[in-house]
Amino acid sequence: MNTDNLKRRAAEAAIAEIHQDMRIGLGTGSTAKFFVDLLGARVREGLRCVCVPTSEQTARQASELGIPLTDLDHLDRLDLTVDGTDEIDTRLSLIKGGGGALLREKIVAAASDRLIVIADQSKMVSRLGAFALPVEVNSFGLGATRHAVAAVMENNGEGRKIELRKTVTGVDFVTDGGHKILDAFFGRISDARALSRALLDIPGVVQHGLFLDMCDTAYLAGPDGVTKHRL
Numbered sequence: 001m002n003t004d005n006l007k008r009r010a011a012e013a014a015i016a017e018i019h020q021d022m023r024i025g026l027g028t029g030s031t032a033k034f035f036v037d038l039l040g041a042r043v044r045e046g047l048r049c050v051c052v053p054t055s056e057q058t059a060r061q062a063s064e065l066g067i068p069l070t071d072l073d074h075l076d077r078l079d080l081t082v083d084g085t086d087e088i089d090t091r092l093s094l095i096k097g098g099g100g101a102l103l104r105e106k107i108v109a110a111a112s113d114r115l116i117v118i119a120d121q122s123k124m125v126s127r128l129g130a131f132a133l134p135v136e137v138n139s140f141g142l143g144a145t146r147h148a149v150a151a152v153m154e155n156n157g158e159g160r161k162i163e164l165r166k167t168v169t170g171v172d173f174v175t176d177g178g179h180k181i182l183d184a185f186f187g188r189i190s191d192a193r194a195l196s197r198a199l200l201d202i203p204g205v206v207q208h209g210l211f212l213d214m215c216d217t218a219y220l221a222g223p224d225g226v227t228k229h230r231l
Contacts, residue, residue, distance in 0.1 A: 027083025040065025
């Protein structure tokens, strides 16, 4: 079974948690895209819901499918958010942001009563850090911010490499919020909570891709089916 089929199976498991009149956060990325497609089909069948997208890309997809959209200026709380992940450990801590939407994803997840993650089983790890940690940063003072992130890395991982994210055409990647992303290659993160605090103490850091104590349910799909993980 290929990866896309696994992602779709995880999305199908999560769609079973959707009921009438829910307020739903819509994630960003290749796995979340399957969920949005399935939700659009449910809406066409009569499901009533209102959704907050975590990126312009997801907003476009949802609009084309006829999914009713709003924002967090009009809703202060959501029932749940369904999103993918780049890594997840056994405590349901996450690294997210490979698609570049980590700031909006974290804002929407924090405004939700529940965060449900959908992924294929390859995203499960014993310790976070093999996937590069995205760090969203302000363009002003980028060199100083990069130096400060490197200093934090000295005490929080095995790797030392930092890359400014580029698009496929070679220009700097810019987030929907107008920021840039530093991808920090830690290898293995020794203390995710200490790292989170240290990164957020850097003035030029807007947010990072560590999602700690946010996810309560994960549907992970493998060749033998979908496994539900709960805290």
